[in-house]
Amino acid sequence: xxxxKIIFSGPVGAGKTTAITALSDVxxxxxxxxxxxxxxxxxxxxxxxxxxxVLKLDGSERIHLYGTPGQERFDFMWEILSxxxxxxxxxxxxxxxxxxxxxRQFLEAFRPFIDQAGFVLGITxxxxxxxxxxxxxxxxxxxxxxxxxxxxxxARQRRDVALMVEALLLSLDPGLEVxxxxxxx
Amino acid sequence: MSAQLERRALRLAAIGMDERQCNTLRLMxxxxxxxxxxxxxxxxxxxxxxxxxxxxxxxxxxxxxQAYPERPALLLSLRPLSEExxxxxxxxxxxxxxxxxxQALAELRRIRQTAAAPRPERIEHPVSRNFQxxxxxxxxxxxxxxxxxxxxDHAYVGSAPDxxxxxxxxxxxxxxxxDRYLQGIVARAREMARAQRCNVLIRGAWPALTLSADxxxxxxxxxxxxxxxxxxxxxxxxxxxLDCIDAxxxxxxxxxxxxxxxxxxxxxxxxxxxxxxxxxxLDAPVLLRHWxxxxxxxxxxxALNIAALWAARPHSPLRTAQLLGLPQRHVFAFYSAxxxxxxxxxxxxxADRMLAPETxxxxxxxxxxxxxxxxxxxxx
Numbered sequence: 001x002x003x004x005k006i007i008f009s010g011p012v013g014a015g016k017t018t019a020i021t022a023l024s025d026v027x028x029x030x031x032x033x034x035x036x037x038x039x040x041x042x043x044x045x046x047x048x049x050x051x052x053x054v055l056k057l058d059g060s061e062r063i064h065l066y067g068t069p070g071q072e073r074f075d076f077m078w079e080i081l082s083x084x085x086x087x088x089x090x091x092x093x094x095x096x097x098x099x100x101x102x103x104r105q106f107l108e109a110f111r112p113f114i115d116q117a118g119f120v121l122g123i124t125x126x127x128x129x130x131x132x133x134x135x136x137x138x139x140x141x142x143x144x145x146x147x148x149x150x151x152x153x154x155a156r157q158r159r160d161v162a163l164m165v166e167a168l169l170l171s172l173d174p175g176l177e178v179x180x181x182x183x184x185x
Numbered sequence: 186m187s188a189q190l191e192r193r194a195l196r197l198a199a200i201g202m203d204e205r206q207c208n209t210l211r212l213m214x215x216x217x218x219x220x221x222x223x224x225x226x227x228x229x230x231x232x233x234x235x236x237x238x239x240x241x242x243x244x245x246x247x248x249x250x251q252a253y254p255e256r257p258a259l260l261l262s263l264r265p266l267s268e269e270x271x272x273x274x275x276x277x278x279x280x281x282x283x284x285x286x287x288q289a290l291a292e293l294r295r296i297r298q299t300a301a302a303p304r305p306e307r308i309e310h311p312v313s314r315n316f317q318x319x320x321x322x323x324x325x326x327x328x329x330x331x332x333x334x335x336x337x338d339h340a341y342v343g344s345a346p347d348x349x350x351x352x353x354x355x356x357x358x359x360x361x362x363x364d365r366y367l368q369g370i371v372a373r374a375r376e377m378a379r380a381q382r383c384n385v386l387i388r389g390a391w392p393a394l395t396l397s398a399d400x401x402x403x404x405x406x407x408x409x410x411x412x413x414x415x416x417x418x419x420x421x422x423x424x425x426x427l428d429c430i431d432a433x434x435x436x437x438x439x440x441x442x443x444x445x446x447x448x449x450x451x452x453x454x455x456x457x458x459x460x461x462x463x464x465x466x467l468d469a470p471v472l473l474r475h476w477x478x479x480x481x482x483x484x485x486x487x488a489l490n491i492a493a494l495w496a497a498r499p500h501s502p503l504r505t506a507q508l509l510g511l512p513q514r515h516v517f518a519f520y521s522a523x524x525x526x527x528x529x530x531x532x533x534x535x536a537d538r539m540l541a542p543e544t545x546x547x548x549x550x551x552x553x554x555x556x557x558x559x560x561x562x563x564x565x
Contacts, residue, residue: 004553057556086554127437133401138475147496149476160480162561166489167479169554174493175509176555 005064006165007082008051009110010091011102015124015155016067017051019091022158023165024053024065050081078109087118087168091155092137094129100140107144118168119146122153122160194223195290195297197259198230200249201239201340210234217283221290227344230256232293237262238279243270248344257296259289340413342485342518343459350467350503359517360463365419366456367391368525371449374427375400384432389425391415396445397435403448406441416455450482450522457521459514461502469533470499471520477528487511488519499532 008016020028029052051067066081082088090106092099103121107114123137137150149167153160170176194214199207207224214222227233233249235242237260249258250272258274260266266276275289275296348355363369371394374385378400387394392407405412415421435442461467473495479488490509494500502520506513523529 055557055560057560061553061556063557063560086557130437134478147473147475149479149492149496151476151478151480153480163480163484163489166558166561167476167493169558170489170493171496173554174490174497176490176558 004062005066005081005085006055006087006089006168007078007085007113008065008067008089008091009078009106011093011096011106013096014091014093014102015122015153016091018155019089019122019153019161020051020053020065020067022156022161023055025056026054028053028065079113082110082113082117085113085117087120087172088114089120089122089161089164089168091122091124091153093124094132095125099123100132100136103137103140107141107146114146118172119148120164120168120171121148121150122155122164123150124153124155126152127154194220195294196225196229196231197222198227198233199224200227200233200235201242201245202234202236206236213281213283213286218287218290221287231297232256233258235260237266237270238264245344246270257293259293340417340458341454341483342512342514343457345459345514347506347513356467359460359467359513360465361457361460361521362419362463363453363456363521363525365422366452367416367421368449368452368456370422370425370427371396371403371445371452372525375445375449377427377429381429383429384435386428386430387425388428389415390421395430395432395435401445402435402437402442403445404435404439404441405443405448413455416452417458419456444481446478446526447481447483449525450477453522453525454483454485454518457518459512459518460521461517462521462524465520465524465531466501466533467503468501469531470501471495471505471529472499472532473523473529475528477523477526482522485515485518485522487515491516491519492523495529 008019010016017028050069051065053065053067055063055065057063063086066085068078068081088110090103090110092103092106096102110119121137121141123134126134134150134152141148141150149164149171151160151164151167153164155161197210197214199210202210211224214220214224233253233256235246235249235258237243237246239245246258246260249256260271260274260276261279261281262276263279265278273296275292277285277289345358348359350356350359363372367389370387370389374387374394374396377383378385378396378398382398384398385396387396391412392405395404397403437444473492476492476496477488479492487509491505491511494505494509500508502516503513505511506516509516520529520531524531
């Protein structure tokens with residue numbers, strides 16, 4: 001059976017584990033441990049390997065949801081994980097000190113993957129930290145030559161996370177649900 | 186057929202009713218009527234229920250009859266309705282009594298059964314039946330997706346049928362003038378706040394609105410149902426005033442403070458009701474500057490598909506409806522809302538069209554993507 005997967009990435013505290021938990025059909029496997037480095041300033045626990053959840057489709061088909069660890073020292077895993085994936089859900093937290101620097105770093109790391117797969121950007125904690133606003137994020141993406149969906153999300157809300165993934169899928173094929181009409185054009 | 190219909194709940198669409206009225210109807214169906222009826226969305230309904238004392242109820246009824254000619258309606262009104270207005274539909278006077286309501290349900294079932302009875306000419310000539318091509322899968326996931334959207338609400342996309350652009354009378358119905366609606370006033374206030382960097386107080390026939398100096402927030406001390414009549418009615422803007430005022434900084438979380446984008450998006454949907462802003466070409470491609478922030482905006486039917494299509498490559502409103510198999514009003518509604526937020530623009534100049542990005546290559550996993558999409562929507 002084909003191994004289909006969607007990657008959730010972003011810096012520490014962006015909400016990757018929470019988003020996968022919101023979407024997964026099974027209790028996600030989390031590899032969180034007590035933070036011992038500078039991460040501790042952000043959260044008590046952090047993902048040290050990867051998070052894993054599953055979206056069960058009809059029959060026995062599964063979509064694997066992988067959350068990358070946020071720390072840069074694990075960035076060697078990002079490329080391995082993203083190989084063959086359908087797309088990338090990138091989460092950036094407005095509560096972190098330099099969200100736009102985070103965005104640049106992850107865009108750079110995932111750029112080859114983004115160029116050949118789906119991509120959606122979710123901004124978390126924007127209710128309590130208004131800046132940067134969506135316009136600024138859109139401008140940054142435009143400067144990078146990307147016109148991707150950018151949404152404010154609450155990673156705890158399944159609807160928000162599902163909407164991100166829907167937008168990612170429709171970016172790949174806007175005619176989903178109506179394949180005959182679009183493919184004929 | 187009759188026994189089957191009797192056993193299950195009659196699916197009712199409450200048209201033009203606010204949440205409180207819907208809840209009352211729901212309770213009536215579940216309690217005194219012993220689940221003889223259930224509220225569903227407009228598409229899935231077998232019958233409609235209208236409060237004829239509501240705003241523009243008569244025109245809504247006319248639109249409904251045009252959109253669903255075989256669907257009976259239950260008309261609730263304080264005053265007796267003329268035979269001409271009833272036109273074969275079922276009337277119940279308000280306040281609604283349980284027994285009368287039950288009888289009305291039975292009458293709606295009877296009308297449905299009559300309409301559902303096989304007609305000899307259709308059996309003899311099945312190929313002549315005027316079926317629309319099935320362009321969207323009528324599976325559970327699809328229906329659930331539409332329910333999730335909450336977007337079938339007549340209030341947001343109207344119920345007008347597709348127009349023939351070659352017929353001037355129909356063409357005229359496809360347009361509205363935002364400047365004649367509250368939408369236009371709020372858009373002007375936004376420009377004023379941006380230009381003068383001040384809080385702007387909007388006064389008029391409606392409850393007062395205040396825009397923040399950075400034009401990102403608005404204070405609205407009324408609910409949607411109270412404000413909506415002012416949003417859908419043209420020419421309420423006469424005598425409106427916009428004034429710069431001194432006010433403390435506005436913040437989300439304060440009473441009545443919401444995102445201006447969220448508010449203006451909804452105002453545009455209310456005013457447009459499935460129409461396009463005047464002077465928008467039906468044939469010129471639409472450029473989507475940015476994806477709307479869909480997690481915070483009212484999601485209209487097909488909005489995600491339309492945004493994805495336009496983000497990939499501009500298409501005209503008419504062509505978009507055709508490609509995606511959507512009613513034109515869904516495309517028009519989305520364009521009107523996105524245009525109100527400066528997210529979409531009609532590329533009526535040839536120079537604009539040169540900016541059109543290339544169409545991305547087709548994706549190899551279409552079947553898989555569709556199954557994931559169905560899964561995401563059915564669970565919501």
